[in-house]
Amino acid sequence: MSRLKLAVMISGRGSNLQALIDACADPAYPAEIILVLSNRPDAQGLARAATAGIPTRVIDHKEFADRTSFDREMTKAMETAETEMVCLAGFMRLLSDEFVDHWRDRMINIHPSLLPAFKGLDVQERVLARGARFAGCTVHYVRKEMDTGPIIVQAVVPVLPGDTPDVLAARVLEREHDIYPLAVRLIAEGRVAIDENDRAVIDGAVAQQGCLVNPVG
Ligand code: GRF
Numbered sequence: 450m451s452r453l454k455l456a457v458m459i460s461g462r463g464s465n466l467q468a469l470i471d472a473c474a475d476p477a478y479p480a481e482i483i484l485v486l487s488n489r490p491d492a493q494g495l496a497r498a499a500t501a502g503i504p505t506r507v508i509d510h511k512e513f514a515d516r517t518s519f520d521r522e523m524t525k526a527m528e529t530a531e532t533e534m535v536c537l538a539g540f541m542r543l544l545s546d547e548f549v550d551h552w553r554d555r556m557i558n559i560h561p562s563l564l565p566a567f568k569g570l571d572v573q574e575r576v577l578a579r580g581a582r583f584a585g586c587t588v589h590y591v592r593k594e595m596d597t598g599p600i601i602v603q604a605v606v607p608v609l610p611g612d613t614p615d616v617l618a619a620r621v622l623e624r625e626h627d628i629y630p631l632a633v634r635l636i637a638e639g640r641v642a643i644d645e646n647d648r649a650v651i652d653g654a655v656a657q658q659g660c661l662v663n664p665v666g
Contacts, residue, residue: 453480453637456532458523458540459487463494464622465538465559465629470501472630479637484530486523488542504530510542520548536633537591549593554643556591557636559629561621563603564589568596573614573621584608584617586625588632590649599649601632601641 455473457466466485472478485498485505498505506526513519519542527535535556549556562572563585576584585605592598604624608617635641640652 450479452478453633454483454531454533455480455536455633456484456486456527456530456534457482457498457536457538459485459492459494459538460489460541461492461494461539463492463497463539465625466494467497468626468629469536469538469633470497470503472633474501478630478634480534480633484527484532486526488519488540494538516543516545517547520545524548524551534633534636536629538629543595544591546593549591552591554590557588557601557632558591558596558598559586559588559625560596561586561618561625563587563605564596564600571614573617576608577612577614577617582608584621586621586628588628590643592647599643599647601635601649601651602628604628 455469457469459466469482473481482498482501482503485494485503487495487505487507488510490507490509495505495507508519508522508526510519513522533555535552537556537558560568560572562568562576563583564587566581567575573584583605585603587603588601590598590601604627606620606624635651642650642652644650
């Protein structure tokens with residue numbers, strides 16, 4: 450079986466990277482991580498990759514004159530490694546249009562809200578401030594506008610009385626670790642198509658691990 454070759458882009462803790470590393474440790478999983486790329490030399494996720502024996506590369510954005518040259522260097526590194534799909538996992542830089550176009554339909558992201566609600570940063574603070582009853586997370590293809598793009602998988606968690614942003618974020622994060630490997634699996638199995646309305650349609654969609662693929666067909 451040939452496995453889909455993933456590059457994972459991180460800036461920090463790397464717990465979603467770890468979830469992908471753990472999924473890929475199963476020889477039956479249809480994807481493998483061939484490169485972990487960080488824009489920060491101190492990202493904790495780099496140690497996770499090293500422990501798993503995965504090649505890492507630090508490309509420090511501060512060493513580049515502009516976003517385009519930084520993004521081109523990342524593309525070069527990922528293409529040299531023969532990357533087939535890019536997984537953003539807590540990568541905290543905005544991406545140039547050129548980069549997003551280059552990896553169109555080959556780049557996915559995880560966001561800690563039920564998109565299209567609560568795009569951007571400080572999500573759980575805003576969820577609590579608005580009194581939302583449910584929170585959750587989304588894996589989606591990347592488009593030019595931040596936190597938009599075809600939705601592949603979502604998971605929902607309740608907002609409970611007494612929740613703080615940190616408590617709620619931890620509840621959501623647990624589900625992130627389920628849906629990111631699930632979304633990658635669906636793509637690697639060739640079950641995700643993008644329709645004429647730029648929606649992700651899943652072949653044989655079923656609820657798995659308590660996560661919903663969207664639209665459920
Ligand atoms: C996650 O909450 C993810 O949804 C968001 O950034 C955070 C990254 O966490 N995009 P980690 O580095 O994967 O632990």
